[in-house]
Amino acid sequence: MRIPALHETYDDLRAWLARDTVLVARTAGRLVGAVRASLDGDEWEIGRLMVAPDLAGRGLGRTLLERIEALVPSTATTYALFTGAGSLRNQRIYKKAGYRLQPGEPFPGAVRMTKRIGPR
Template identity: 40%
Template sequence: MVSSGATIRPMTAADVGEVFTVQRAAFVVEAQRYADAFLPPLTESVDDILTDLQTSIGLVSVLDGRLVGSIRVKAKDDELHIGRLSVAPDLHGRGLGAELLLAAEKVLPGRRAVLFTGDRSESNLHLYTSRGYAETGRAEVPGGVVLIHLAKELV
């Protein structure tokens, strides 16, 4: 993987406003794909993100002084639950998401990483499968969206 030149560091409370902005921009693309403006990452508030950071670890990607991506990870038993991977839409395809995903896999101890994405999110599915994630199941949620659950053994 080619390095994007970005720095990945822990998310702080001071970052949350920018994280909120990048997350909304990233997930608007997903909302258009699914014709659903109420995807959970789009209804999450700044306060919700701050609350989530009490039980999870957030990482941010910073490029040339600009916060351009984020991800959150939570340990549960021997698994890492990875979510809210967001990259500024104008920087898709530069390896930022892959770098955040790799960093999330290393930030906490765990034998397995799990995550999910929608079945129409081809670029997400490509990223995850190219990084060793395999489908473990599917579930339809209200609105007809099918979530694909994926996992990767870390050890």
């Protein structure tokens, strides 16, 4: 299976850092979490939400998700993200945050989840 995050080059990383909204979480200088998002049409595409494995389950991922959602441009109508088809824990977390699975497989081994943006 080809997972894009595992094959990004340094130049790919630099490009999305320049283009996207990026949030990071640090503790004592250590990078412990991050998330990015960008506007694609009317969708606020959220990606690369990550938390250090030893800190999983403490709410950091939920906080990063809430904060990147709060930065949504006014023209967006939908939050969207991808996660692994076998990542049932991630899917449960996103469902609890209001995301719903969309039909189809956007690319092998992945699912797409979306959430409508309510009135602001």
